[in-house]
Amino acid sequence: MLTALELVLAELDPAAHTLIIHSTLRGGFCAGADLRELYHGLQATPPSEHAVQLRGFIDRIHRVMDALDMLPLTTIGVVHGVCFGGGFELALTCDMLIAEKSARFCFPELRLGIIPGFGGIPRLRRDVGNGLIRDLLLSGRSVGAKKALAVGLISQMVAGGEGLAAARSLAAQSGKFDATARRAAKAFIKPLPAAELARERDLFVELAQRPAMLAALRRFVESSELRPYLP
Amino acid sequence: MAADTLTTLMKLAAKRFGADLSQLRPEDDLFERLGIDSFQAVELISDLENEFDIELPDYELQGVKTFESLAQKIDKRR
Numbered sequence: 001m002l003t004a005l006e007l008v009l010a011e012l013d014p015a016a017h018t019l020i021i022h023s024t025l026r027g028g029f030c031a032g033a034d035l036r037e038l039y040h041g042l043q044a045t046p047p048s049e050h051a052v053q054l055r056g057f058i059d060r061i062h063r064v065m066d067a068l069d070m071l072p073l074t075t076i077g078v079v080h081g082v083c084f085g086g087g088f089e090l091a092l093t094c095d096m097l098i099a100e101k102s103a104r105f106c107f108p109e110l111r112l113g114i115i116p117g118f119g120g121i122p123r124l125r126r127d128v129g130n131g132l133i134r135d136l137l138l139s140g141r142s143v144g145a146k147k148a149l150a151v152g153l154i155s156q157m158v159a160g161g162e163g164l165a166a167a168r169s170l171a172a173q174s175g176k177f178d179a180t181a182r183r184a185a186k187a188f189i190k191p192l193p194a195a196e197l198a199r200e201r202d203l204f205v206e207l208a209q210r211p212a213m214l215a216a217l218r219r220f221v222e223s224s225e226l227r228p229y230l231p
Numbered sequence: 232m233a234a235d236t237l238t239t240l241m242k243l244a245a246k247r248f249g250a251d252l253s254q255l256r257p258e259d260d261l262f263e264r265l266g267i268d269s270f271q272a273v274e275l276i277s278d279l280e281n282e283f284d285i286e287l288p289d290y291e292l293q294g295v296k297t298f299e300s301l302a303q304k305i306d307k308r309r
Binding site for chain 2: 081141
């Protein structure tokens with residue numbers, strides 16, 4: 001998916017006024033990073049090289065997320081079902097989020113002994129109160145669309161299957177505005193939290209090298225339960 | 232436990248996952264009976280929160296296996 005996002009960014013029409021990000025998967029917007037891929041990737045590499053590997057991985061993701069965040073056009077995320085971990089962090093790059101009633105947002109990373117590493121906390125801090133972030137982060141619980149609307153995480157909640165139509169309607173409205181004014185407004189109200197993002201990258205790489213993450217990933221990957229192990 | 236909670240829960244679960252409501256029992260393991268994984272269970276949590284106008288923290292549902300025990304958790308949040 002990361003490669004696909006890089007291609008989208010490279011091929012964006014400079015004359016476009018809006019980018020809508022949504023998923024056609026039945027289960028939801030995005031369940032986050034592929035934990036099995038992460039585990040097997042680390043297992044295939046000597047531990048002495050994990051720091052460099054993790055740093056390269058996280059820096060590449062941040063380049064994409066930051067570019068999406070700072071696009072000079074309006075971005076709308078349409079969320080249904082699971083919007084977890086890295087998927088939640090992708091959604092948070094959007095200027096506005098429209099969620100269908102089935103949407104659930106979650107940062108499960110502490111269950112793996114790490115923090116969200118794709119820019120999620122700094123971007124969420126830009127939008128909502130610290131209490132909600134602590135709740136999400138320190139409990140690892142998911143919250144539904146209704147709560148997300150109440151706390152200002154999303155801008156609209158719609159019925160199931162109506163998210164994309166609502167986003168297109170919003171895009172049509174946003175597209176009526178003068179392009180220079182629209183870009184200026186976005187740049188003014190949505191600065192990149194660069195210092196916090198840099199700190200987050202360092203902290204993620206530091207935590208991800210500890211045995212706790214590999215042990216948690218191993219339990220998850222090796223589980224054959226319908227409810228894979230997560231504390 | 233309120234009887235209507237269990238009834239509504241089982242109706243919602245049957246509808247969400249296309250199960251035969253008449254085959255569901257309160258003591259059934261809902262994961263096994265519905266054949267769902269943890270991500271699909273999240274869909275059910277959203278349905279339940281919307282239906283009962285409550286919040287159901289995921290961590291309180293760890294260890295919940297049956298429709299009956301899930302209904303009890305719901306009642307404590309109503």
